Amino acid sequence: MLKLTTEGKKTPFYDKHVALEGKIVDYSGWLLPVQYQKGLVEEVHDTRRRAAIFDVSHMGEVSVKGGDAEEFLQKIIANDIYGLKDNAVIYSPVCYPDGGVVDDILIYRINREKFFLVVNAANTDKDFSWFQKNVFGDVRLENLSSEYAQIALQGPNSEKILQELTEEPLQQMKNYHFLPEVLVAAVKCIVSRTGYTGEDGFEIYCNNNDSSALWNAVWSAGQKHELNPAGLGARDVLRLEAAMPLYGHELSREITPLQAGLDRFVALDKKVVFNGQEALRKQKEEGISRRLFGLEMLERGVPREGYPVKAGEQEIGWVSSGSYSPTLDKFIAMGFLDPEVVNNNTEVSVMIRNRSYRARITKLPFYRRKK
């Protein structure tokens, strides 16, 4: 049973969640709503069909400035930011020298000497220490996490809602682009066309002090566009349907980005040597014994993290994330499986409480929005 709790940090939107009768849980030290009154399934539908507002203030923000900022980032991230334009956003794993993952982050380029990083809540302190340990030359790091509130506005109606609150022509803002200073309902914000749901949408950052005004403005502008609140539960299911990795599940100290199938975010040929490059090149050459695949249950049963996966009697891996998918009305999972066995067996089984349930290997993502 879900354990409700009153310890942990409150985001600036805590009172909004309570007023909306959200079920508050402790998520890596933060008190956040796992769902609201309508429930997780409806919140997933709201996000895919209309629009949803999420409090993601727990995410960490780090500013990187200075003449060597770009060079520094090139050395710590696996992706390549050479040629990244101002006002563009890029996703990248950050690796240890052995290829294991410190975190997966978003990098916002304000200009060549000024970047804004968004990191996972549970990893913020660890990341910041790691950045400091690797810093050199003219690089100034600042952990801004405690100053920023963040709202994710996701779903097909997001643009219409946000456009009511700003003069900026949002239609011109492309996916994975941002503006560093936008007035949204007279609140100074960073606005990016990004998200963790597989839908169109925006992530909006502002100072804690202005956060209530921002939330209220988005909320009231959203009323005629069927905006609803959505919690962490819906967020996790949405990202699973879109096959986006979650640190601690698809990526970790022990799991490399190549195992997680994130090859296109790992610039093995990058000119600047980055942390983990050699180890990842070696892994690519030698092959991978466990790689991420999609699974769809052929029998009713909920595949959950840690459940073993078998082909016949042979154990071939484990489930890293799994759930009922409201969008597909199916039970789906991602899991790390032996690629050689998978190539010869499209049908496998997931062990749920020592009973075997049939599943098949499927392509990722499970869900892709129509553009």
Add this chain to the structure above:
Amino acid sequence: MMKYNIVDGLMYTKKHEWSRQEGSSAVVGLSDYAQDKLGEIVFVELPDVGAEVEAGQGAAVIESVKAVADLYAPLDGSVIEINEELLDQPELINTDPYGAGWVFKIEIKDESQLGLLMDDKAYAIFVVEEEEEN
């Protein structure tokens, strides 16, 4: 104000199962409070007919999108009927926890165990206390 439906005539456990006596047998299910806490139920694992269940021991598994919960048998007994409707429509536990959402029926082994369960009034107080604790 109690926001959860608690039906009189049923007996309840501290793990939020209910039991309705019908002669020498008892129908078992999950309380409205429990289904609300779990959220949308998407899967139910039922015991086999004929299985022996023991008071306080796991007899069925109820899964919502986010959580896995054991349903503990309120009484010792042997399973004589299961609600197979739940296999295709597990959400019946959400929509009608005391009716169409019943889970299984047992032949009661020891009627004296009924005295260890709570009636609706005692259970209502128990739920309020549990809410305050959280």
